[in-house]
Amino acid sequence: xxxxxxxxxxxxxxxxxxxxxxxxxxxxxxxxxxxxxxxxxxxxxxxxxxxxxxxxxxxxxxxxxxxxxxxxxxxxxxxxxxxxxxxxxxxxxxxxxxxxxxxxxxxxxxxxxxxxxxxxxxxxxxxxxxxxxxxxxxxxxxxxxxxxxxxxxxxxxxxxxxxxxxxxxxxxxxxxxxxxxxxxxxxxxxxxxxxxxxxxxxxxxxxxxxxxxxxxxxxxxxxxxxxxxxxxxxxxxxxxxxxxxxxxxxxxxxxxxxxxxxxxxxxxxxxxxxxxxxxxxxxxxxxxxxxxxxxxxxxxxxxxxxxxxxxxxxxxxxxxxxxxxxxxxxxxxxxxxxxxxxxxxxxxxxxxxxxxxxxxxxxxxxxxxxxxxxxxxxxxxxxxxxxxxxxxxxxxxxxxxxxxxxxxxxxxxxxxxxxxxxxxxxxxxxxxxxxxxxxxxxxxxxxxxxxxxxxxxxxxxxxxxxxxxxxxxxxxxxxxxxxxxxxxxxxxxxxxxxxxxxxxxxxxxxxxxxxxxxxxxxxxxxxxxxxxxxxxxxxxxxxxxxxxxxxxxxxxxxxxxxxxxxxxxxxx
Amino acid sequence: xxxxxxxxxxxxxxxxxxxxxxxxxxxxxxxxxxxxxxxxxxxxxxxxxxxxxxxxxxxxxxxxxxxxxxxxxxxxxxxxxxxxxxxxxxxxxxxxxxxxxxxxxxxxxxxxxxxxxxxxxxxxxxxxxxxxxxxxxxxxxxxxxxxxxxxxxxxxxxxxxxxxxxxxxxxxxxxxxxxxxxxxxxxxxxxxxxxxxxxxxxxxxxxxxxxxxxxxxxxxxxxxxxxxxxxxxxxxxxxxxxxxxxxxxxxxxxxxxxxxxxxxxxxxxxxxxxxxxxxxxxxxxxxxxxxxxxxxxxxxxxxxxxxxxxxxxxxxxxxxxxxxxxxxxxxxxxxxxxxxxxxxxxxxxxxxxxxxxxxxxxxxx
Numbered sequence: 001x002x003x004x005x006x007x008x009x010x011x012x013x014x015x016x017x018x019x020x021x022x023x024x025x026x027x028x029x030x031x032x033x034x035x036x037x038x039x040x041x042x043x044x045x046x047x048x049x050x051x052x053x054x055x056x057x058x059x060x061x062x063x064x065x066x067x068x069x070x071x072x073x074x075x076x077x078x079x080x081x082x083x084x085x086x087x088x089x090x091x092x093x094x095x096x097x098x099x100x101x102x103x104x105x106x107x108x109x110x111x112x113x114x115x116x117x118x119x120x121x122x123x124x125x126x127x128x129x130x131x132x133x134x135x136x137x138x139x140x141x142x143x144x145x146x147x148x149x150x151x152x153x154x155x156x157x158x159x160x161x162x163x164x165x166x167x168x169x170x171x172x173x174x175x176x177x178x179x180x181x182x183x184x185x186x187x188x189x190x191x192x193x194x195x196x197x198x199x200x201x202x203x204x205x206x207x208x209x210x211x212x213x214x215x216x217x218x219x220x221x222x223x224x225x226x227x228x229x230x231x232x233x234x235x236x237x238x239x240x241x242x243x244x245x246x247x248x249x250x251x252x253x254x255x256x257x258x259x260x261x262x263x264x265x266x267x268x269x270x271x272x273x274x275x276x277x278x279x280x281x282x283x284x285x286x287x288x289x290x291x292x293x294x295x296x297x298x299x300x301x302x303x304x305x306x307x308x309x310x311x312x313x314x315x316x317x318x319x320x321x322x323x324x325x326x327x328x329x330x331x332x333x334x335x336x337x338x339x340x341x342x343x344x345x346x347x348x349x350x351x352x353x354x355x356x357x358x359x360x361x362x363x364x365x366x367x368x369x370x371x372x373x374x375x376x377x378x379x380x381x382x383x384x385x386x387x388x389x390x391x392x393x394x395x396x397x398x399x400x401x402x403x404x405x406x407x408x409x410x411x412x413x414x415x416x417x418x419x420x421x422x423x424x425x426x427x428x429x430x431x432x433x434x435x436x437x438x439x440x441x442x443x444x445x446x447x448x449x450x451x452x453x454x455x456x457x458x459x460x461x462x463x464x465x466x467x468x469x470x471x472x473x474x475x476x477x478x479x480x481x482x483x484x485x486x487x488x489x490x491x492x493x494x495x496x497x498x499x500x501x502x503x504x505x506x507x508x509x510x511x512x513x514x515x516x517x518x519x520x521x522x523x524x525x526x527x528x529x530x531x532x533x534x535x536x537x538x539x540x541x542x543x544x545x546x547x548x549x550x551x552x553x554x555x556x557x558x559x560x561x562x563x564x565x566x567x568x569x570x571x572x
Numbered sequence: 573x574x575x576x577x578x579x580x581x582x583x584x585x586x587x588x589x590x591x592x593x594x595x596x597x598x599x600x601x602x603x604x605x606x607x608x609x610x611x612x613x614x615x616x617x618x619x620x621x622x623x624x625x626x627x628x629x630x631x632x633x634x635x636x637x638x639x640x641x642x643x644x645x646x647x648x649x650x651x652x653x654x655x656x657x658x659x660x661x662x663x664x665x666x667x668x669x670x671x672x673x674x675x676x677x678x679x680x681x682x683x684x685x686x687x688x689x690x691x692x693x694x695x696x697x698x699x700x701x702x703x704x705x706x707x708x709x710x711x712x713x714x715x716x717x718x719x720x721x722x723x724x725x726x727x728x729x730x731x732x733x734x735x736x737x738x739x740x741x742x743x744x745x746x747x748x749x750x751x752x753x754x755x756x757x758x759x760x761x762x763x764x765x766x767x768x769x770x771x772x773x774x775x776x777x778x779x780x781x782x783x784x785x786x787x788x789x790x791x792x793x794x795x796x797x798x799x800x801x802x803x804x805x806x807x808x809x810x811x812x813x814x815x816x817x818x819x820x821x822x823x824x825x826x827x828x829x830x831x832x833x834x835x836x837x838x839x840x841x842x843x844x845x846x847x848x849x850x851x852x853x854x855x856x857x858x859x860x861x862x863x864x865x866x867x868x869x870x871x872x873x874x875x876x877x878x879x880x881x882x883x884x885x886x887x888x889x890x891x892x893x894x895x896x897x898x899x900x901x902x903x904x905x906x907x908x909x910x911x912x913x914x915x916x917x918x919x920x921x922x923x924x925x926x927x928x929x930x931x932x933x934x935x936x937x
Contacts, residue, residue: 011876378684379840490696491684492840496847497696504704504717504855508711517714 021265021290023513023547024329045163051085051180058089058178061167069093077108077179089166090175096192102505103154104188108147108177118523144182156189168246168298199534202304203470208345213303218248218322221305225252225318228309230419239270241321247278248322252308255570256396257315259547262512264315266330281324288330290510294479294502297471298511300332307341308383315548331512333545335531336361337472348535355532361466365476369406370483373455378401378491390452397447403488405449409457412439417461518545578713580783583643583774584791585720586713586856590767591795592723593853595802596846597675597766598800601821602903603803607758610748610802614758619796622765625915626788629771632922635929638781639920641772642867648925657921658868661769662861664913666881668766668906669857670888671898673697678852678895679820683843694889698882704855705862705878709777712859716852719845724798726845728824731801733838738808761916763907764799765792769914772922773860819895822846858882 002307048054055072062070069092077086088104126137144159160166161184166176173191201213214221222236237251251270253263268290289298299319302308308318308327319328329336338358343351351367375382376391383391398405416435420428436458443449448492460480467473479502486494509516519530533539537558542548557563578586607614636644641661646654677693685693704712747754771788775781806821809828823846826839862877871877892898 010879013871013873013876255710375840382840384836492844493680493684493693493696493847496844497700497851500715500719500848500851501700501703504700504707504711504715507714507718513716517718520718535908 021260021264021513023265023545046161047163047178047183047185049167049183051087051178051183054178054185057089057163058087061163062089073105075105075109076272077147078111079143079151080141084143085180087178088175089170089178090190091170091173094173094193095175095190099154099190099192104152104175104177104190107151107153122488143179144184147179147186152186152188154190154284158187159184159188161185166542168240172248198224204302204304204307204468206304206340206342206345209304209341210306212305214305214308214320214325214327216323216325218250218320221325221327222252224251224305225309225312225320226308228305229254229312234312238358238385239267241270241273241275241284242278243274243276245277245279249278249284250320252312252318252320254315256310256552257313257542257548258317259315259549262331262546263317265512266319270319274320277325278321281319281321281326281328284319284321284324285328289512293505294509296334296474296475296506296509296516297337297469298330298332298509298516300329300469301326301335301471302329303327304341310341310344313553315542315550331514331546333514333518334506334516335510337469338467338531340468343533344536348533352532358466358468359531361463362476364463365460365467365473366480367483367495367499369410369456369480370461370487370498372456372487373402373406373484374487374495375490377488391450392449394452398450399447402453403484405453406457406484409443409449409453410460410484413457413461414477519543576708576710577779578710578774579779580787582717583778583783583787584715584794585717587767587770587775587787587791588794588798589716589720589723589793589849589852589856590770591765592727592798593850594672594764594766594790595727595798596717596849597672597679597820598899598902600799600803600806601762602877602907602928603764603799604807605903607754608748609743609807610744610754611761611807612743612800613746614748614754614761615764615796615799615803617755618762618764619792619799621759622762622768622796623789625765625919626768626771626792627763627785628919629922630783630785630788632919632926633771633775633784635926636775638775638778640774640776641921642864643776644925645921648921648928655868657917658864660913660917661772662864664769664799664909665861665864665892666884666888668910669854670885671892671901673850673854674889674892675895675898675902676820676846678898679823680843680847682819683823683839691890693783694886696723697851698886700851700856701854701885702879705858705882706875709859709863712855713777716856719848719852722845723849726842727798727801730826730829730842732803733827733831734805734809737828740808742808742811758759759905760911763910765795766910766914767795767881769910769918770856770860772918773863827862837904850898854885858885866902 045057047343048057055074058072059065062072064070064072071090071092072087073090074087075087078082088100088109090100128135148157148159161178163185166185166187168186169189170176173189173193175188175190177186177188179186195217196215198212198215200211204213212224214224225236226234231254233255235251235253235255239249239251240246241249249270251263251267266288273287275287278287285297285299285301300311303326305327308329311329312318317330319330321328338355343355346354380388395402400408412435416431416439419435420431423431439453444451444454464473464477467476483495483498486498488494490497507515507517537554540554540556540558541551542553544551557566603611603615636647639647642654642658645657673694674690677690677697680693681688681690704715771791774787775784778784778787793818802822805825809825822845823839826842827837829838830836858881862874862881865871865877865881866874892901
């Protein structure tokens with residue numbers, strides 16, 4: 001070990017290397033915030049006028065000899081009585097064959113009356129005779145324009161001159177048309193692959209909310225947001241991520257609400273990802289968040305369009321990834337992970353009651369086993385005498401120390417949980433029953449663990465299920481083990497100092513420039529967003545920490561029917 | 573971009589946290605030893621004086637916008653004077669905090685870890701300081717403001733939970749050892765308001781410097797109420813004429829609380845909250861010490877100091893050989909040191925700096 005190096009590393013000043021972004025209040029309206037555009041210097045090859053050269057290039061690029069689903073359909077195109085060699089490039093299974101046959105191949109290949117006259121004949125636009133001299137204004141025949149305007153009855157067709165753009169669209173389900181003598185290609189939209197239809201949410205069940213969830217197709221997802229927001233100020237920017245996969249991602253925000261700096265920051269982060277592939281929203285989340293010591297989730301993941309819409313209307317940003325049925329919401333603060341869409345649908349008193357229960361669940365999930373270990377090891381006086389006797393009696397036959405006992409049970413519980421998720425769904429409940437009932441009962445009978453500990457671990461497990469966000473619940477599960485260890489080592493001293501360190505790191509964490517503990521601490525004027533809900537008529541403001549362009553979301557008198565004669569000015 | 577400024581509410585909590593942490597350990601015992609049954613009256617009396625001091629500090633700081641006492645010292649006497657003042661304040665912060673930490677850990681040892689070496693009880697606090705010193709100042713303050721309400725509740729709960737056990741006759745005689753001991757020599761109890769020292773350092777951190785007056789006065793008033801609650805609890809519960817012979821009197825007071833048969837011994841729960849509170853106190857004091865040292869040495873970053881200062885605290889906390897030396901240091905040295913540094917040195921510097929400024933202004937006219 002190089003002690004000199006260790007000492008030098010500890011005490012030497014090293015300038016901060018990591019990028020630090022803070023969303024400062026009062027920056028709204030600074031429209032001059034620069035949008036960083038990253039221009040990728042990819043190799044760009046333009047399309048050749050010779051069809052054979054193009055064909056060879058396409059074949060080599062797509063490895064058509066070994067790629068079974070790449071289709072190159074060669075044919076002869078009829079245009080104004082003249083014939084041209086052409087070929088279509090598309091991927092089998094990603095296009096709608098009906099559209100391909102009826103609206104591309106048929107008009108291009110078959111002869112029809114209007115397409116028969118001489119191709120060299122120029123079109124006369126106007127004619128004038130002056131001093132026996134006839135002056136004709138003619139438009140020279142242009143094959144590309146002619147095909148575009150007369151032969152292709154298809155709604156989305158583009159003329160492209162670069163291979164890279166065409167390949168990109170073909171990979172997304174379009175087809176490309178190459179024609180001899182033309183140094184451009186036609187990019188025709190014929191997408192028609194199989195996709196899952198909109199279904200019920202599976203992981204975010206609500207009682208009173210909508211029952212539709214995001215699907216894998218990004219366009220379907222954006223359309224769901226579009227339908228819910230129903231406003232032209234909803235911006236859906238498309239960004240491609242991944243050098244190989246070029247996955248389409250959508251940056252969605254409401255132009256008149258979302259903070260420009262926040263949008264700019266997210267756009268900057270998304271545009272500066274140098275990776276080969278992006279296959280899920282989970283990957284994207286990890287790529288765009290700031291590092292944090294505790295791996296607390298810094299973005300909110302939801303499969304519900306109504307929840308995403310609600311956050312959009314608060315001035316937040318929603319990210320969609322093609323192929324992922326989950327949307328990411330940023331920024332997200334601590335209290336967001338303890339909220340569900342149902343909170344706003346229920347009466348305030350009901351919601352707040354449930355919110356209290358969730359706080360309790362968070363507390364139990366994180367600290368209950370640790371507290372039990374601490375009390376059992378150091379602070380037995382806290383327990384009433386009768387309860388203490390009963391615990392001692394139940395532990396009398398257990399040969400292990402309390403830490404070992406609790407670790408056996410906690411790890412078993414995690415095993416059962418993991419097995420329940422991974423096994424095929426018909427066997428899942430069986431695993432739970434076998435694990436929880438049979439193994440638990442047998443362990444108690446065998447004297448490996450005490451019954452009181454079964455109760456503690458079961459309560460902790462149930463509490464962790466009551467935490468609405470899976471990622472946050474996972475975080476609590478991991479840190480529970482730390483508190484068990486601290487409780488065993490130093491009792492309440494360990495738990496107290498561990499909690500202090502936990503809170504300190506939590507307070508230091510930021511989600512896209514917003515303090516993670518906004519709404520709880522700092523005790524700033526966090527108008528519009530506290531954990532507990534106010535009655536619906538009092539929810540006038542958007543969360544101040546988001547610094548949205550529009551603070552108010554409803555008038556002071558939102559229920560005008562109730563006070564028809566009262567004006568805003570009359571209010572105190 | 574970094575957000576290091578704090579709100580006025582957070583500043584108030586920061587100052588009150590300093591008050592409270594001393595109360596949790598032995599402050600109430602020290603106050604009672606000095607003024608006996610007149611402590612409550614004496615506290616109100618010194619509280620009013622502390623309020624006056626806080627107001628004077630506010631008035632004197634007002635002319636220096638967002639400068640702290642170290643900057644003001646430089647303005648007054650140049651860099652050497654700045655370093656001397658900085659050194660005194662660091663000695664004050666480190667000395668008092670080390671002593672408090674050691675005293676609290678001794679209490680923890682008596683209560684929970686009788687067989688454990690004091691070093692192993694101190695080390696967890698130092699480890700937390702390593703971590704928190706490497707985080708931002710604003711995050712430290714947010715942590716304090718998260719913990720603070722629980723401490724407030726614990727003290728109020730302690731008072732009302734023990735209400736049935738109080739013997740109100742212990743308040744008599746009202747003037748304790750006499751008028752002179754209560755109002756003349758009793759003025760020494762002002763050391764309880766040592767948290768006022770933070771007022772000298774918070775101006776650069778304030779989001780709204782115009783709220784300084786509110787911060788000065790409110791923090792002292794809240795602190796005074798805290799003292800009254802804590803001291804009243806100990807005074808009305810224990811017989812002080814035989815002296816409160818407890819290491820942590822409030823902890824002992826907590827053991828008297830009973831709610832039915834089930835909740836009979838709640839003191840570990842109180843201790844859990846107070847551990848958080850002492851941790852918060854150590855975080856604040858460490859940050860201020862590092863801040864002063866950084867200003868003295870013009871260091872670019874606080875990172876190299878993040879570990880040195882906690883180690884320094886650990887070293888000084890380990891110096892006293894036993895509990896009686898700690899008590900001696902606290903009652904005979906630190907209490908006077910606090911008065912000298914916070915109420916004499918600080919105000920004198922501010923006063924002289926104001927005179928200098930006024931003179932400069934006159935000359936420029």
